[in-house]
Amino acid sequence: MSIKMKLKEIANVEMGQSPDSNYVFEYDDLAMPFLQGNADFGDISPSPQFYCSKPLKQAQTGDILISVRAPVGAVNLADQSYCIGRGLAAIRPKNSHISSKLFQNIISANKQSLIRVAQGSTFEAISKNDLLEMDIYVPESDLLQKIDNTLDVIEQTISQTRIIIEKLNNKKQGLLNDLLTRGVNLHGNLRPSYEDAPDLYQETELGFIPKEWDISLLDDVATRGSGHTPNKNVPSYWNGGVKWVSLADSSKLDQIHISETDKEISYLGIQNSSAVMHSKGTVVLSRDAGIGKSAILTDDMAVSQHFMAWKCSKRLNNYFLYYWLQQDKPVFENIAIGSTIKTIGLPFFKTYKIAVPSISEQEKVSAILLDTDKYLSDEVNKLNKLEKVKIGLLKDLLQN
Known part of the structure; x- marks a missing residue:
């Protein structure tokens, strides 16, 4: 079973504050990674683009980062210390018996209440008090490890599917470049590149393209x-x-x-x-x-x-x-x-x-790209279904 309680009973909240822009840089190996909002959020943890040498507010490793301005409720796990701007807050559990990953899932499962609060404000945002008063469901201690293990299984599948999608996206981008600059021969195979067979190409205002085009x-x-x-x-x-x-x-x-x-x-x-x-x-x-x-x-x-x-x-x-x-x-x-x-x-x-190119070559090129897009679409649909299953499973585990 799970116990319904206020977030303030089991966690502290650190609201972000924007630092002086004079101390924010695109890269500084001596500065702290800086997150202004959720723009740098990843699937699990952020990928920071900026750094700050004089942070005003910080998130610690293991904190749950949550967006407090539109779009409210996006969540990431702090995998290191971060300087956080006013678009974020850091939620820090008071007790260590709940793993950071499970606590992140607990916050995610209950974020709809925050979104409703934000939509009722003039500017779509939530306050520190809104966070502290948020209702959450916390599993009893003897169930924590079982829930962690159950969620791990589906999260590993989700992670593997994301890797496949990333590879397919990279493949598609490579094919777009190759097929729309080199095309295919009569057998439907990619032509050799200009570097390997310059006699097959002509120079144009759009770059080197096959002589037949x-x-x-x-x-x-x-x-x-x-x-x-x-x-x-x-x-x-x-x-x-x-x-x-x-x-x-x-x-x-x-x-x-x-x-x-x-x-x-x-x-x-x-x-x-x-x-x-x-x-x-x-x-x-x-x-x-x-x-x-x-x-x-x-x-x-x-x-x-x-x-x-x-x-x-x-x-x-x-x-x-x-x-x-x-x-x-x-x-x-x-x-x-x-x-x-x-x-x-x-x-x-x-x-x-x-x-x-000739219409027949256009059709061959399009067919190759359509096949790639179909594989990509299938994996994206699979990922969407897995994430819905995870949300439903999470609510069942936490509330029942």
């Missing part, structure tokens, strides 16, 4: 379009069954396809605005927040003005274009302008060029 304006091999937002003050323009891709769908992009949208508009809304319907198979790309994210429409949909949309001609495979845009994401991010919301101006896309 062309360089083309994207506008010459695809029909470019965009979208619009109907008047939000006219109810009949909204919720009319037309899927409408907007910035609210950013999390759904970069997963090859997009099939559902956060908002819908109506055909009346399309008729009374500059919005247009884009056909199934159209490739869309965000040119504002979430710059460079892309996807392929699985249905006829409309998009907001924050998106570009391309309907491919017979010379261009839409999956090839999707992967080309994925590879070029750093380019889009670098040319984005604007301080409040970065954006890519429309003139950029009028002169945007891509390499164009």
Whole structure:
């Protein structure tokens, strides 16, 4: 059984405080690793990017680091001493009979109550008192080791799955670079590199590409379009069954396809605005927040003005274009302008060029990348299921 109690009964809380920026550096082997918020949180412990020579508040090894500002409730384990800024707090158990890992899980299992408190404040944040008054379930001492052992099994599986996902991501990035610069031969095998077979390549404004490939304006091999937002003050323009891709769908992009949208508009809304319907198979790309994210429409949909949309001609495979845009994401991010919301101006896309292999080679390249993405997607789904199982198991173990 578990005992319900307040956090203050079994732990102390150290709220973070931002140090003087004059003492914060990108690297200093004599300074303490510095965490301003949860941006440097990892799966278990942080990976700090900055260091502080005069810390004001510190977390000790074994402390539970928790985000106290949006997003509230993210948790990591301090694997060393850290200087902590005002976006974090360090939770320090009073007794050593609970392992740091189990205590981290106990905090994670009860963080929803903190999130609810934060959402009720003007600025999404929680105070020291909110933490100390948090209700938690603590297992009786004779169950601690059993619960630790049970959680270890699933956490090892989760860790192994994350390693597989990291390897697949690295493989995908390598394939993107190789396949979109070297392509494949008639047998579907990757061409030798330029260094190994320079006679197979030509120098272009996009770099060295196979001699069989062309360089083309994207506008010459695809029909470019965009979208619009109907008047939000006219109810009949909204919720009319037309899927409408907007910035609210950013999390759904970069997963090859997009099939559902956060908002819908109506055909009346399309008729009374500059919005247009884009056909199934159209490739869309965000040119504002979430710059460079892309996807392929699985249905006829409309998009907001924050998106570009391309309907491919017979010379261009839409999956090839999707992967080309994925590879070029750093380019889009670098040319984005604007301080409040970065954006890519429309003139950029009028002169945007891509390499164009034969359609059969595009299909072969796309098939290889799609297979890799399928393996990656399967592992990500597996990880999501494992984490849900862990959360459910954790609640059962702690509350029953």
